[in-house]
Amino acid sequence: MWKYEFVPVDLLEKDLQIRSEKVEHLLRELSDEKVVVNRRKGYFGTSFTFTGLSLYSIWRLVERGEVKMLGKLMGEGKESTVYNCLTGYGESVIKFHRVGHPAFKKVKEKRDYGTYHFSVLAVRSAKNEYNALRRLYGYVNVPRPFAWEGNAVLMELIDANELYRVKLENPEHVLDLILDEVREMYRAGVIHGDLSQFNILINEEGIWIIDFPQYVTRDSEISEDFLLRDLNNMLNYFRKNYGIEKDINQVLMFVKKQ
Ligand SMILES: Nc1ncnc2c1ncn2[C@@H]1O[C@H](COP(=O)(O)OP(=O)(O)O)[C@@H](O)[C@H]1O
Numbered sequence: 486m487w488k489y490e491f492v493p494v495d496l497l498e499k500d501l502q503i504r505s506e507k508v509e510h511l512l513r514e515l516s517d518e519k520v521v522v523n524r525r526k527g528y529f530g531t532s533f534t535f536t537g538l539s540l541y542s543i544w545r546l547v548e549r550g551e552v553k554m555l556g557k558l559m560g561e562g563k564e565s566t567v568y569n570c571l572t573g574y575g576e577s578v579i580k581f582h583r584v585g586h587p588a589f590k591k592v593k594e595k596r597d598y599g600t601y602h603f604s605v606l607a608v609r610s611a612k613n614e615y616n617a618l619r620r621l622y623g624y625v626n627v628p629r630p631f632a633w634e635g636n637a638v639l640m641e642l643i644d645a646n647e648l649y650r651v652k653l654e655n656p657e658h659v660l661d662l663i664l665d666e667v668r669e670m671y672r673a674g675v676i677h678g679d680l681s682q683f684n685i686l687i688n689e690e691g692i693w694i695i696d697f698p699q700y701v702t703r704d705s706e707i708s709e710d711f712l713l714r715d716l717n718n719m720l721n722y723f724r725k726n727y728g729i730e731k732d733i734n735q736v737l738m739f740v741k742k743q
């Protein structure tokens with residue numbers, strides 16, 4: 486799938502050591518189950534659907550002994566589907582990335598995905614998120630990452646609400662907590678890139694930052710723009726909802742001060 490939008494059956498035949506008629510038969514059955522999409526244009530080719538890719542990923546995690554049981558659907562974000570699940574670490578969540586999926590055209594147009602099949606983008610997105618969490622866990626309040634496979638990331642379950650759902654009693658304090666985390670992220674060399682009231686979880690114990698596939702490192706060309714946008718998002722949210730005024734330049738200085 487890294488090379489072809491539709492993987493040729495000939496290749497599968499060679500790889501799997503199964504006759505092409507048999508492969509085609511299996512692929513037709515998988516297509517009926519909506520696990521793959523087949524195409525006969527010049528050649529017989531196939532590609533994963535979001536369901537197929539997610540099944541593949543969870544199968545690998547089950548094989549590795551990481552996932553023991555899949556639980557209920559917890560949330561459908563704009564670029565993912567998140568399920569509760571049981572692992573050796575206890576109750577966890579599994580996030581299936583679906584970035585670049587044809588059903589999410591708007592998202593696709595906003596960023597430049599070239600001509601890659603969505604599987605490639607979804608796998609890359611999951612890997613990025615796993616890398617970011619690994620890099621940040623221990624320094625920043627993020628869910629503990631457990632494993633990555635295909636388009637799936639296995640991580641700690643945070644029992645908290647999204648910031649936008651909560652009416653805060655102490656908004657100044659919460660904004661300070663958020664800015665502290667942004668600063669710690671920056672110190673660790675990471676800029677979130679999609680920081681908003683939807684990607685911050687909160688309960689009585691504190692706040693957590695989630696949703697990292699689009700993160701950039703501090704040395705990237707766009708890091709300053711991303712940081713400024715993240716901070717403006719937060720300041721705007723707290724201004725609109727709680728009337729808190731903070732100077733963006735001072736906040737920027739605070740975050741970048743070593
Ligand atoms: N570790 C987690 N613990 C609890 N809930 C989570 C966790 N990760 C994600 N969620 C829930 O799933 C939703 C979507 O996840 P998110 O990482 O923001 O992906 P998306 O890109 O789809 O917005 C979140 O808004 C949150 O409600």
Ligand SMILES: [Mg+2]
Binds near residue numbers: 562563683684696
């Ligand atoms: Mg999100």
